Amino acid sequence: MSRAGKNTLYRILLIGPALLAITIFMIVPLGLMAYISFRGRDYSGGVVWDQFTAEAYVRLFFERELDGTLALNFNYMAIILRSVWLSFLTMVISLAVGLPVAMFMATRDRKWKAVLVFMVTLPFWTNLLVRNYAWILLLRDHGTINSALLWLGIISEPLPLLHNAFAVAVGLTYSFLPFMVLPIYASLEKIDLKLVEASFDLYANRWQTIKRIILPLAYPGIVAGCVLVFVPALGAYITPELLGGGKTLMIGNLIGFQFGAARNWPFGAALGLFLLMLVLTSLWLYARRYRGEMERSP
Amino acid sequence: MKTTNRAGLHSVKLLIASAVALSALGGSASAAGELNLYNWSNYFAPELLERYEKETGTKVNIDSFASEEDLLAKLQAGGGGYDVIFPGTTTLGVMVEKGMLAKIDVNQMENFKNLLPAFTTIAGDEDRAYSAPYMWGTTGFSYDPEMVPGGALEESWKEMFEPRDELKGKIAMLNEMSDVWNAAAFYTGVSKCTEDPAEAQKILDLLMAQKPHVKLYSNDGTIDRMIAGEVAVHMQWNGASHRVKEKKPNVVYVYPKEGTTFWTDVIAVPKDAPNLEEAKKFVNWMMSPEVAAIASNYTGYSNAVAGSGEFLKEDLRADPAVNTPEEYNDRLRAFENCSPASKDLREKVWTKLKS
Numbered sequence: 001m002s003r004a005g006k007n008t009l010y011r012i013l014l015i016g017p018a019l020l021a022i023t024i025f026m027i028v029p030l031g032l033m034a035y036i037s038f039r040g041r042d043y044s045g046g047v048v049w050d051q052f053t054a055e056a057y058v059r060l061f062f063e064r065e066l067d068g069t070l071a072l073n074f075n076y077m078a079i080i081l082r083s084v085w086l087s088f089l090t091m092v093i094s095l096a097v098g099l100p101v102a103m104f105m106a107t108r109d110r111k112w113k114a115v116l117v118f119m120v121t122l123p124f125w126t127n128l129l130v131r132n133y134a135w136i137l138l139l140r141d142h143g144t145i146n147s148a149l150l151w152l153g154i155i156s157e158p159l160p161l162l163h164n165a166f167a168v169a170v171g172l173t174y175s176f177l178p179f180m181v182l183p184i185y186a187s188l189e190k191i192d193l194k195l196v197e198a199s200f201d202l203y204a205n206r207w208q209t210i211k212r213i214i215l216p217l218a219y220p221g222i223v224a225g226c227v228l229v230f231v232p233a234l235g236a237y238i239t240p241e242l243l244g245g246g247k248t249l250m251i252g253n254l255i256g257f258q259f260g261a262a263r264n265w266p267f268g269a270a271l272g273l274f275l276l277m278l279v280l281t282s283l284w285l286y287a288r289r290y291r292g293e294m295e296r297s298p
Numbered sequence: 299m300k301t302t303n304r305a306g307l308h309s310v311k312l313l314i315a316s317a318v319a320l321s322a323l324g325g326s327a328s329a330a331g332e333l334n335l336y337n338w339s340n341y342f343a344p345e346l347l348e349r350y351e352k353e354t355g356t357k358v359n360i361d362s363f364a365s366e367e368d369l370l371a372k373l374q375a376g377g378g379g380y381d382v383i384f385p386g387t388t389t390l391g392v393m394v395e396k397g398m399l400a401k402i403d404v405n406q407m408e409n410f411k412n413l414l415p416a417f418t419t420i421a422g423d424e425d426r427a428y429s430a431p432y433m434w435g436t437t438g439f440s441y442d443p444e445m446v447p448g449g450a451l452e453e454s455w456k457e458m459f460e461p462r463d464e465l466k467g468k469i470a471m472l473n474e475m476s477d478v479w480n481a482a483a484f485y486t487g488v489s490k491c492t493e494d495p496a497e498a499q500k501i502l503d504l505l506m507a508q509k510p511h512v513k514l515y516s517n518d519g520t521i522d523r524m525i526a527g528e529v530a531v532h533m534q535w536n537g538a539s540h541r542v543k544e545k546k547p548n549v550v551y552v553y554p555k556e557g558t559t560f561w562t563d564v565i566a567v568p569k570d571a572p573n574l575e576e577a578k579k580f581v582n583w584m585m586s587p588e589v590a591a592i593a594s595n596y597t598g599y600s601n602a603v604a605g606s607g608e609f610l611k612e613d614l615r616a617d618p619a620v621n622t623p624e625e626y627n628d629r630l631r632a633f634e635n636c637s638p639a640s641k642d643l644r645e646k647v648w649t650k651l652k653s
Binding site for chain 2: 043044045046063075076078079140141142162163242245246247248249253254257260261262264
């Protein structure tokens with residue numbers, strides 16, 4: 001066998017397992033989901049395998065009137081838009097909180113850095129469900145925060161902190177904040193502090209230094225952090241369920257509902273694919289818009 | 299040296315143990331004189347397992363599922379090797395329809411005569427050819443007299459759907475589509491299986507008007523929420539209400555006069571049960587009064603066997619939430635299998651409520 005042939009063989013052998021894993025654990029389930037989304041609905045759960053229909057997709061945008069005509073349906077769109085809005089809000093708050101934290105971490109000495117990174121990753125040691133329950137204990141009427149404020153005499157009635165969009169935003173931000181801090185920290189850590197000194201030497205003030213030196217250099221980290229927060233927040237299930245009080249659904253809950261109580265698997269599958277398309281489209285737009293900056297940065 | 303020996307011995311022991319466990323697992327599905335139950339967790343008295351073994355010499359194993367979807371999926375996949383299963387009414391209907399159950403003629407069994415009349419038939423298995431009742435319960439609401447004006451509420455869904463000013467923001471609903479829909483249907487006087495969009499609209503209007511006054515919709519933690527006094531009124535399952543009373547004995551469970559949903563879990567046998575004859579004997583045994591009482595004492599829910607009352611724990615017998623007073627019997631509404639058109643409406647209402 002020629003050397004080149006041998007190399008190709010090795011390459012296939014080495015890539016093979018990963019390729020196989022991707023095929024089995026990603027392509028096949030996704031394909032199955034796409035297939036199910038075009039099948040008929042079995043009202044007792046499951047699907048009618050031998051019936052082709054696009055009803056699930058029609059349902060996403062329209063509802064059937066009594067006479068069979070289609071009318072635009074905004075219910076699902078409202079839920080999807082709310083999910084996008086809440087995820088965006090989560091991303092913005094995470095950025096506002098995460099950027100200063102990352103800056104602080106990146107400017108400590110080496111021993112402190114290790115400790116701080118460890119502290120940021122600490123929450124991952126506990127299950128997400130447990131951490132969300134902890135927020136219930138903090139936010140509820142007789143919870144830690146309200147009790148403390150009542151005791152201090154700042155308020156006379158408990159504040160409505162739990163079971164609303166505010167609680168969901170707090171919970172989501174808390175859950176995904178480390179995904180914002182860590183990439184920004186990683187890119188800030190690489191900055192040569194001499195550049196900051198040079199900036200000061202050239203009579204730039206603090207704000208100008210941050211805006212013109214640090215932020216551009218941290219850009220890849222910020223972009224990565226935003227993506228890492230926005231995407232999982234969009235599919236959140238536990239947090240809106242527990243902290244939102246079941247009053248408003250996010251798209252993740254809507255999908256769960258279709259596979260559970262509503263027993264409408266094709267529609268659930270269609271919603272899942274729609275969410276996927278939504279994420280891919282926004283990532284693509286993002287990449288197209290910022291490709292220039294990302295390639296220019298080190 | 300000694301330590302390595304010990305480690306070696308330990309792994310040999312482990313190997314033997316797992317081999318034994320494996321053979322036990324493999325054998326359990328086919329060996330005679332054994333019975334494999336599949337039930338919700340914490341929903342079957344361990345005492346009964348021992349008792350049955352002592353009385354008949356048959357060893358009973360139990361395995362648990364987390365949701366009825368799991369149960370259905372496992373049986374559909376043809377797996378399990380289970381002899382006796384405990385599905386709810388909806389799942390029972392699906393299983394009968396899809397031919398997944400063995401026809402064990404419960405109506406011919408010796409202890410069938412013990413059943414309360416209301417339970418000799420059930421939607422999906424009208425002749426009781428496939429299933430015997432296990433536990434049943436109701437969906438009403440509980441309130442804390444100390445938190446409501448005047449210390450008492452009407453026995454009506456009105457208190458939940460059109461709450462008095464003092465209770466606004468202090469009520470919690472179950473986050474269960476069918477229970478909420480049913481209650482709203484009872485209150486508005488609409489059939490719960492309605493196919494008329496105008497009637498569904500009435501239900502939606504009621505629920506939307508109620509929503510601003512609802513603190514939350516949730517199935518979890520209903521007991522703690524009542525005990526902590528976070529809400530004054532909670533739509534609740536009766537077993538949960540009973541457990542609230544362990545801490546707050548004054549709490550009242552209401553069977554709303556417009557209609558109170560009641561659900562039944564049943565005992566059935568899968569079509570390919572390895573120990574069919576044994577399973578039939580077991581189902582018959584479960585319908586005897588003392589056995590049913592022991593089952594209730596453990597789960598905290600009512601059973602459907604007449605004469606089991608005298609074997610019940612005192613606190614269960616004394617609690618009207620569990621031991622339904624006879625005068626409320628005509629308020630109870632059984633499960634009905636609604637048409638797809640009706641289910642569509644229900645789902646639409648629920649989605650609109652939550653969007």
